[in-house]
Amino acid sequence: MKNITAYVRPTTIAEAVQLMRQHPGRGKYIAGGTNIVVEKDPTLDYLVDLHHLGLEYITEDDDFIRIGACTTIEELYQSDLANTLASGVFAQVARWFGSTQIRNVATIGGNVADGLSAADTIPALLAMDALVVIVGETERTLPLTVFLRQEGGTILQHELIREFRIPKTFQRARGTFLKQCKTHEDISIVSVTTTVIVHETRCQCVRIALGAVAPIPVRIREAEALLEGQIPTTDLIHRAADVVVQHIHPVDNFRASAEFRTTISRVYTQRALKACVQAEE
Amino acid sequence: MDITVRINGIHRQFTIAAHETLLDVLRREGYKGVKHGCGAGDCGACTVIVNGKAVNSCLMMAVQADGADITTIEGLAQEGHLHPLQQAFLDHGAVQCGFCIPGMILAAKAFLDEHPHPTEEQVREAVLGNLCRCTGYKKQIEAILSVVEQNGRTR
Numbered sequence: 001m002k003n004i005t006a007y008v009r010p011t012t013i014a015e016a017v018q019l020m021r022q023h024p025g026r027g028k029y030i031a032g033g034t035n036i037v038v039e040k041d042p043t044l045d046y047l048v049d050l051h052h053l054g055l056e057y058i059t060e061d062d063d064f065i066r067i068g069a070c071t072t073i074e075e076l077y078q079s080d081l082a083n084t085l086a087s088g089v090f091a092q093v094a095r096w097f098g099s100t101q102i103r104n105v106a107t108i109g110g111n112v113a114d115g116l117s118a119a120d121t122i123p124a125l126l127a128m129d130a131l132v133v134i135v136g137e138t139e140r141t142l143p144l145t146v147f148l149r150q151e152g153g154t155i156l157q158h159e160l161i162r163e164f165r166i167p168k169t170f171q172r173a174r175g176t177f178l179k180q181c182k183t184h185e186d187i188s189i190v191s192v193t194t195t196v197i198v199h200e201t202r203c204q205c206v207r208i209a210l211g212a213v214a215p216i217p218v219r220i221r222e223a224e225a226l227l228e229g230q231i232p233t234t235d236l237i238h239r240a241a242d243v244v245v246q247h248i249h250p251v252d253n254f255r256a257s258a259e260f261r262t263t264i265s266r267v268y269t270q271r272a273l274k275a276c277v278q279a280e281e
Numbered sequence: 282m283d284i285t286v287r288i289n290g291i292h293r294q295f296t297i298a299a300h301e302t303l304l305d306v307l308r309r310e311g312y313k314g315v316k317h318g319c320g321a322g323d324c325g326a327c328t329v330i331v332n333g334k335a336v337n338s339c340l341m342m343a344v345q346a347d348g349a350d351i352t353t354i355e356g357l358a359q360e361g362h363l364h365p366l367q368q369a370f371l372d373h374g375a376v377q378c379g380f381c382i383p384g385m386i387l388a389a390k391a392f393l394d395e396h397p398h399p400t401e402e403q404v405r406e407a408v409l410g411n412l413c414r415c416t417g418y419k420k421q422i423e424a425i426l427s428v429v430e431q432n433g434r435t436r
Contacts, residue, residue, distance in 0.1 A: 004300035007344045037340045038321050099410020104334040184409055
C-alpha cells in the first residue's frame, strides 16, 4: 500500500469503470477495504473508492431480493428483509464473520469479488441461486456459479459488481450455516451452507454449498440430486454427506489438515441438512 | 491531499498521503489512545468510532474518513468527568496493562449507544473483536453490564 499515490472517489459507476480502465499504473476497487488494506500490496498504484456510487441497499421487487454490492455485512446481519431468505441464513453467516468492527465496513461485494476459498458469503449466495449484476462497458446479469472461477477468483476484469439478486423462492426455504474455525472471528476451516424447501414431506429444492474445501466455494450438485424429490431420512442425509466428501478437495494448511476438513465437512453437512429438515416437522 | 473530520466534537483538517490508514493519521496527530496492536484488523486495539460505528482504524484508509464524525478515547470524558464506561472499568478492576482498553471501551460505547438494553451474550459479541492478553475478559464484561444495569435503572 505504501506506493499508492492516488485515491479516487468517483460518483458514478461509469466513472469508476473508466478510472479502472484508463488510470495509469495498477489499481483496485476498494469498498470496505478489510482485505485490501491487510494485504498491503506494494504493487498497487491507485485505489478507486466505491462508497459514492449508491450501491448500499437491500430492496426487493416481485421476484428477487436485491442487495447492493456495497452493503456491509453488519447491514445484512440486521436486515429483516434479507433474513426473510432461508430462515435468516445471512444472519447466521454474519454472526461468524469477523467482529463488529470488521462487519461495519466489510461488504458483500468485496467478499465475493475477492473470490477467496474461505469467503463466507459466497456459499450462502450459491445456496440461494444468486445472480450477480456486473457493470463494465455494459451491464450484464449472470448466475454466481458462472461468475466464479473453479480455480479461484472471479471473471471480473475492469468490471465492478452492482448488486446480487436472490430469487424469492428461497423465502420458503430453511437455511443453515455451520462454520468450523479456531476462534469466533477467524477464517473458515470449513463452512457448510444448506437450504432446503420441503413440500409434503419431500425435498422440493436442496442446495449444499461448502467453503474452504476447494479453490472457490462450491455447490455439490451430486449430493443435492440424491435428496431432491426424496423424503429426507437420516440415512439419506448421511449418504448425501458421503457424496459431498467425495467431491471436495481440501488442503493441508496452518489452520487445519485436509483430513480434519474432510471429517468436518461430512459431519457439518449431516448436521446442517438435519437442521433444515427437522424444522419442517 | 486534505481531509476534514470532526474528532471528539472538534473540526480538524489533516494533510495526509493517499496510502495512509486512519490509524497512522490519528496517532500522528496526537491521538495516542488509538493503539497499533496487530495492524491487521484482528485485535481491535485500534478501534475508533466513525459515524457511530466501531471500526478498526488500521484497516480504514484515512481518505475514507473524510467528512466523518470520529470519537477516540480522548473524547469520552466530559469536563473532567469520566464516561460511565470508563468509570465502570476502573471500579470493576477491568484494567491491567491498559493497552486493549481504549478500543474495548469504544466498541462497547458504540454498541450501547445503539442497543442500550442488551443481553450478556450480545455484549460479549459486541467486544469479540477486542482481544485482551491480560485479563480473561470477565471483569470487562461485568463492567459493561453494570453500565447496562445503570441505564436500565435510569430509564
